[in-house]
Amino acid sequence: MAFTRATGKHRGPSRLSRRSAGVASVAAIATTGVIGTLASPALAAEADIRPVEDTGLTQAIVASDSLADQIGAQADAQQQEAALAAEQARAEAEAKRKAEVRVKEAREARERAAREAERKRLLTYTLPVAGSYVSTSYHAGGGQWSSGSHTGIDFHAASGTKVVAVGMGTVVEAGWGGAYGNNVVIRMHDGTYTQYGHLSSISVSVGQSVTPGQQIGRSGSTGNSSGPHLHFEARTGADYGSDIDPIAYLRAHGVAV
Incomplete structure (x- = not known):
């Protein structure tokens, strides 16, 4: 008697059906990624040691870092060069300033020395006739005076010999002076007066400032004179009769006579 398979809800699945279902289940798990959690340790290890795909990203990062380092180094070098240049410029400016100060101080020192030398020169006295000597003394007696x-x-x-101012002063008389002939009277810087008589010519005018050794005329024999010579007087005032010893006067001002 032949047996037949019962049908209905209590009917078990066939082997083929179970296999098909298993395959479907595995496919579904693989599709959803669950297989990763269900895989055996061997499969997981095998998955871990698979080579990583080289995308070039690591090389790009390294290259980028190297370029940044180079740019930074260049920037640092440029900054150092700029600092050195600035320091050198400051040093050069300071050296220039000091040199200018030294030049200025040296110039001022020369100017002070020149002013002092000129001041001393203006305060010095000299003989009215260079290299001459006194031929007639002060207060010598005689009827000619x-x-x-x-x-x-x-x-x-001798006639025509250069006559100079013995010191610094201002001319108060220049011209004919009676018995003195052509004469020049100078008010000296210290308030005294000097007179130069019997001149053959006069080279200054009233109101003119004169300095020591400046020519004021030439010697001669004009006026009450017995021959060419220079009559020199020193006075306390401009008027006749205020005379003082000319030799003592010149010596008091450092003139060897």
Whole structure:
């Protein structure tokens, strides 16, 4: 008697059906990624040691870092060069300033020395006729002088010899002076007066400032004179009769006579 398989809800699945279902289940698990959690340790290890795909990202990062380092190094070098250049510029500017200060100080020192030398020169006195000597002394007696004595001293000088101011002062008289002939009177810087008589010519004018050794005329024999010479007087005032010893006056001002 032949057996037949019962049908209905209590019917078990066939082997083929079970196999098909298993395959479907595995496919479903693989599709959803669950297989990763169900895989055996061997399969997981095998998955871990699979080579990583080289995308070039690591090389790009390394190259980028190297370029950044180079740019940074260049920036640092440029900054150092700029700092050195600035320091050198400051040093050069300071050296230039110091050099200018030294030049200025040296110039000022020269100017001070020149002013001092000029001041001393202006305060010095000299002989009215260079290299001459006194031929007639002060207060020498004789009838040729109206006062009865010589009110000055005579310096030996040939006609036309250069006559100079003995010191710094201002001309208060320049022209004919009667018995003095052509004469020049100078008010000196210290308030005293000097007179130069019997000149053959006059080279200054009233109101003119003169310095020591400046030419004021040339010697001669004009006025009450017995021959060419220079009559020199020193006075305390501008008027006749205020005369003082010319030799003592010149010596008091450092002149060897």
